[in-house]
Amino acid sequence: MAIRKLTLMHGACALMFAALAAGNASAQGTILTFEDQYPGFESEGELEPDYAGFNWSGSPGFVTSLSATTGGFRNGTIGQVGLVAYDGSVTFSRATAFNFLDSYVASAWRDGESVTVEGWRNGAMTYSSSFLVSTSQGKFAFNFTNVDKVSFRGEGGVTILDANAGEGAHLVLDNLSVSEISPVPEPATVWMLLGGSLVLLAAARRRKAHKA
Incomplete structure (x- = not known):
């Protein structure tokens, strides 16, 4: 009987662990690549305001690696298309909370541009991260959990000395990694x-x- 009792208890524990594992497995990760924004003929354009189920505001658009022969427009895109934050400002949000994990970030035309990224939840700022970027691509980890809004702001820096360089504090973002909140049983x-x-x-x- 002792053996049978242990077997039953092990079975019950297995059920509980299975329920916990199922909850954790339901946390889906998504990488926003923006590749589907490219219509096949424009090198730049406006981003869909509800792209990937988020509300995009500030000054978002898309840019292709063909937009320029130098700078972040070329270096900051992975694949063919990236997100451009004109004037260095972009915000994405939605009604349900999510996790913002990491992103590639570059400045379109400046070296040493200061970037501040904030995570918000119910109108309160819960995360803030600041760093410097250049016209070369860099990957930055944020690990903002349980937020409903993320904002990028870029400013300052020195415009690169290149005959083909443009002007402005534009940021180029690509492969933004987000995930869903793991439901707790x-x-x-x-x-x-x-x-x-x-x-x-x-x-x-x-x-x-x-x-x-």
Whole structure:
């Protein structure tokens, strides 16, 4: 009977761990590449305001690596298309919270441009990260969890000395990595599973007492 009791308890524990694992597995990761924004003929354009289920504001657009022969427009894009934040400002948000993990960031025309990235939740700033970028591409980790809005702001820096260089604090962003919030099993669910295991144990004891 002791062996049977342990087997039942192991089964109940397995069910609880399975429920926890299922909740964690449902956290889907997404990389926003902006490749589907390229219509095939324009080198620059406006970003869809609801791209990938987010609300985009500030001064967002898309840019292709063909837009310029130098600078961040060329260096900052992965593949063929990237997000451009004209004047260095862009915000993306949605009603349900998400995690913002990392992104590639470059300045279109400046070296040493200062970038501040903020994460917000219900109107309160919960994260802030500042760093310098150049016209060469760099990957930056943020790990903002449980936010509903992320804002980028770029300013300052020195315009590169190049005959083909443009002007402005534009930022080029690409491969923004976001993920969904992992749902945590409700305490009631865990207690229900535990209660089920206790019912099985009680039933086994009754069967043993009946046979005796």
